[in-house]
Amino acid sequence: LKELGPQSTGMMTYTVNGATKIGTTAPIPGTKWTLIIAQYEDDVLAPITNLRNLILLISLAILCVGGVAAYVMAQKLAKPIIKLKEVADLVAVGKVDIDVEVTTYDEIGDLMLSFQTMIENNKQQAEAARSMAKGDFEVKITPRSEDDVLAYSLIDVVKAMNKVHD
Numbered sequence: 001l002k003e004l005g006p007q008s009t010g011m012m013t014y015t016v017n018g019a020t021k022i023g024t025t026a027p028i029p030g031t032k033w034t035l036i037i038a039q040y041e042d043d044v045l046a047p048i049t050n051l052r053n054l055i056l057l058i059s060l061a062i063l064c065v066g067g068v069a070a071y072v073m074a075q076k077l078a079k080p081i082i083k084l085k086e087v088a089d090l091v092a093v094g095k096v097d098i099d100v101e102v103t104t105y106d107e108i109g110d111l112m113l114s115f116q117t118m119i120e121n122n123k124q125q126a127e128a129a130r131s132m133a134k135g136d137f138e139v140k141i142t143p144r145s146e147d148d149v150l151a152y153s154l155i156d157v158v159k160a161m162n163k164v165h166d
Helices: 041-092 107-133 149-165
Strands: 010-016 019-027 034-040
Touching (some): 019 041, 041 107, 107 149
Antiparallel strands (some): 010 019
């Protein structure tokens, strides 16, 4: 109080019996008196401490929920891609008896449908090659597009074999 000076307004902290108090002073007009209002520091800061703890708990909960949501979304995206990679590995080694189950209806599902079409086309061309290997050169081969090199090559093989056979 002496540091603030008489008849001055201000804040102060002091210790009473080991407990810190925060106070404010204001002079009472027309007197030499000063009004001091004080409260224990712990009581003043308790709402702030409680608010800080609540914010930390809510932040932790949001972080946990966000983490779980991110994990679930990652699994939802990764599983079909992993399955499609396994199918691609089988197609790459020449396997044609593969079923692709479309599990999503997004871009990954569209990719799965494309794989189904590719596998079906490979299966048809493999069946045509098997028929030719057994001597059936009347097999019908339909190119999927003008860029279908394999189908046009098989058609050329059929034509050449039919010339040899005739």
